[in-house]
Amino acid sequence: xxxxxxxxxxxxxxxxxxxxxxxxxxxxxxxxxxxxxxxxxxxxxxxxxxxxxxxxxxxxxxxxxxxxxxxxxxxxxxxxxxxxxxxxxxxxxxxxxxxxxxxxxxxxxxxxxx
Amino acid sequence: xxxxxxxxxxxxxxxxxxxxxxxxxxxxxxxxxxxxxxxxxxxxxxxxxxxxxxxxxxxxxxxxxxxxxxxxxxxxxxxxxxxxxxxxxxxxxxxxxxxxxxxxxxxxxxx
Numbered sequence: 001x002x003x004x005x006x007x008x009x010x011x012x013x014x015x016x017x018x019x020x021x022x023x024x025x026x027x028x029x030x031x032x033x034x035x036x037x038x039x040x041x042x043x044x045x046x047x048x049x050x051x052x053x054x055x056x057x058x059x060x061x062x063x064x065x066x067x068x069x070x071x072x073x074x075x076x077x078x079x080x081x082x083x084x085x086x087x088x089x090x091x092x093x094x095x096x097x098x099x100x101x102x103x104x105x106x107x108x109x110x111x112x113x114x
Numbered sequence: 115x116x117x118x119x120x121x122x123x124x125x126x127x128x129x130x131x132x133x134x135x136x137x138x139x140x141x142x143x144x145x146x147x148x149x150x151x152x153x154x155x156x157x158x159x160x161x162x163x164x165x166x167x168x169x170x171x172x173x174x175x176x177x178x179x180x181x182x183x184x185x186x187x188x189x190x191x192x193x194x195x196x197x198x199x200x201x202x203x204x205x206x207x208x209x210x211x212x213x214x215x216x217x218x219x220x221x222x223x224x225x
Contacts, residue, residue, distance in 0.1 A: 004211050006156075032212045043118075043216035044157070095212050096213060101147055101172055102214060106156035 004092050006105025013080055013114050021108045023077045023090035028071070030092035034102070035064065035075050039089045047088075048075070080112045116141045120205050126223045127195055133170035133221050135190045137205030143215075145208040146188040147172070148180065150201040151219075163188055165210070174207065195224045 005024045011033040025033075034049035050064040050073065051059045057064045061078040071104040077084055087109050117130055118139045136164055139146065147162035149172075159172030163182040179191040188207075192199060200223050206214040 032146040033219050034213070036216075041219075043206075045216065051214070093212055095210070101159040101162050101211065102157075104160055106154065 004090060004103050004105040005017065006090050006108060008108060009106070010109040010111075012111045012113060015080060015082060017080055017112075019080055019084075019110055019112070020087055021078050021090070021110070022072065023074065023092075024070075024072045025092045026071070027092060027094065027103070029096075030093040030103075032071050032093040032095050033066065034062070034091050034093070036064070036089040036091065036104075038107075044089060051071075051072045061113050077110075082114050085110060085112050115214070118205055118207050118215055120203075120217040120220050122220060123218065124172075124221050126225065129196055132193050133192050133222075135192075135203060135205075135222070136205060137188045137190065137204075137217060138186050139188075139215070140153040140186065141209075141215070142185065143209050144185070145211040145214075146182065147206045147208075147214065148178070148188070148190045149204045149206065150174065151204060152201050160190070160203075161172060162211075165199055192222075197224050200216075200224050209223040 035047045036044035037047045038044040048059045048062045052068045061074040066073040087107045090105045090109045120137045148160040149157045158174045161180040163169045203215040203220045208214040
């Protein structure tokens with residue numbers, strides 16, 4: 001199983017700070033890298049995603065940075081708010097692979113303190 | 115409203131008693147998948163389906179069955195549940211497999 005390694009497992013940041021969650025992947029065939037946000041009692045929700053032809057993507061306060069040569073990508077949350085407190089999962093996908101689904105990291109439990 | 119629905123949301127059962135968790139999507143998606151979520155292990159894919167009548171194993175298929183007779187439905191079947199299948203289960207759907215939309219989850223306890 002090709003892994004996606006996610007760190008840290010948990011993270012506490014003060015309101016307004018910039019939490020950064022990192023992921024590293026092994027499968028060089030991955031060509032789609034989404035981030036999911038999950039609140040307690042809910043299913044994961046797609047937050048933002050990137051393909052390896054760009055090094056950065058921004059959507060609102062959320063930014064993905066992507067380093068293809070290092071096989072790493074990260075999520076940055078600007079001006080973080082208590083409502084951003086959730087578990088975040090990164091994932092990788094070989095969209096042309098057919099036989100492979102999303103491979104998820106193990107998640108980061110993020111707490112934004114008021 | 116575009117959504118993925120799962121039923122039941124909560125289920126407590128005993129070892130060996132067959133059960134089915136239903137999943138339905140109203141987005142006309144080709145791709146559907148089942149995941150289980152366990153503390154410290156993240157989300158792991160059980161089975162997926164690229165189209166009607168086409169299903170394939172994910173990372174942890176042992177003890178599970180699926181079927182895809184209609185595009186909108188993708189039930190998960192546990193023919194003889196065991197305690198190690200106690201978990202939180204999610205169904206997801208996607209047009210082609212990339213942007214996956216998850217259901218609300220089914221919390222299963224097998225005693």
